Amino acid sequence: MKISEIVRILNAKVACGQAHVDMDIERGFASDLMSDVLTLDTDKMVLITGLANMQTIRTVEMADVQCVLFVRNKQISADMLELAKEHDMILLQCKYSMFNAVGMLYEAGLKPVY
Amino acid sequence: MEFVYEVEGGDFTKAGNASSAVKKTLKQLNVSPKIVKRIVVALYEAEVNIVAHAYKGTISVNINQDQIHIVLDDVGPGIPDIDLAMQEGYSTASSKVREMGFGAGMGLPNIKKNVDDLKVSSEVDKGTKVEMKTYL
Numbered sequence: 001m002k003i004s005e006i007v008r009i010l011n012a013k014v015a016c017g018q019a020h021v022d023m024d025i026e027r028g029f030a031s032d033l034m035s036d037v038l039t040l041d042t043d044k045m046v047l048i049t050g051l052a053n054m055q056t057i058r059t060v061e062m063a064d065v066q067c068v069l070f071v072r073n074k075q076i077s078a079d080m081l082e083l084a085k086e087h088d089m090i091l092l093q094c095k096y097s098m099f100n101a102v103g104m105l106y107e108a109g110l111k112p113v114y
Numbered sequence: 115m116e117f118v119y120e121v122e123g124g125d126f127t128k129a130g131n132a133s134s135a136v137k138k139t140l141k142q143l144n145v146s147p148k149i150v151k152r153i154v155v156a157l158y159e160a161e162v163n164i165v166a167h168a169y170k171g172t173i174s175v176n177i178n179q180d181q182i183h184i185v186l187d188d189v190g191p192g193i194p195d196i197d198l199a200m201q202e203g204y205s206t207a208s209s210k211v212r213e214m215g216f217g218a219g220m221g222l223p224n225i226k227k228n229v230d231d232l233k234v235s236s237e238v239d240k241g242t243k244v245e246m247k248t249y250l
Contacts, residue, residue, distance in 0.1 A: 033216075035216055035221060035224060038224055041151070053214060054130070055162070056215060058130030061134060062130070062155050062158045
């Protein structure tokens with residue numbers, strides 16, 4: 001699934017990384033616990049989270065995750081945005097709850113990590 | 115080559131700065147991305163541990179042809195029972211740490227999983243020393 005498809009399905013806002021929305025994503029992982037994200041070894045993955053702080057961006061940097069979708073209308077701070085841009089990340093924002101966003105993406109064919 | 119980074123306890127805005135710098139260096143040295151990821155995931159967990167639990171600490175990184183050796187030395191409350199701390203799910207983290215997306219008792223087990231050799235030593239009310247070695 002292309003990132004642009006995720007944007008369309010969830011009516012999401014692209015906070016940064018607009019140039020990469022054609023990138024293919026195969027799997028989704030939904031977590032607010034960053035230590036669980038750090039246990040993964042999965043490429044082409046979107047992290048779906050309601051945790052919006054600097055540690056989310058740092059975790060994504062260390063774990064080589066390309067795309068993050070913030071749910072529940074969580075706001076991305078200027079510091080988060082700056083760090084994400086520095087590392088060429090794609091940050092998306094949507095208003096749906098985690099459950100709703102995950103359900104819609106699963107239905108559209110996004111696979112789980114496990 | 116050797117690098118030393120200072121880490122401040124409680125300052126979550128900077129947690130990850132040292133790990134990020136090490137990642138940059140390893141990439142420049144053309145270390146395989148899989149090994150880089152293992153090293154920085156372990157280092158980042160350990161750096162977050164200093165921020166979450168200690169008052170301050172230093173991270174010394176030594177890189178040579180065959181291996182990367184990282185020592186995290188902190189001044190802090192120490193760990194009374196290291197075996198217990200190594201168990202998945204055991205945590206003494208504050209609610210502030212949990213709000214940051216950590217503190218679920220996954221840090222040390224995660225570190226162990228990602229390095230070739232791990233040594234943890236600690237003295238209560240003095241501090242903790244974490245040594246990790248990864249072969250390149």
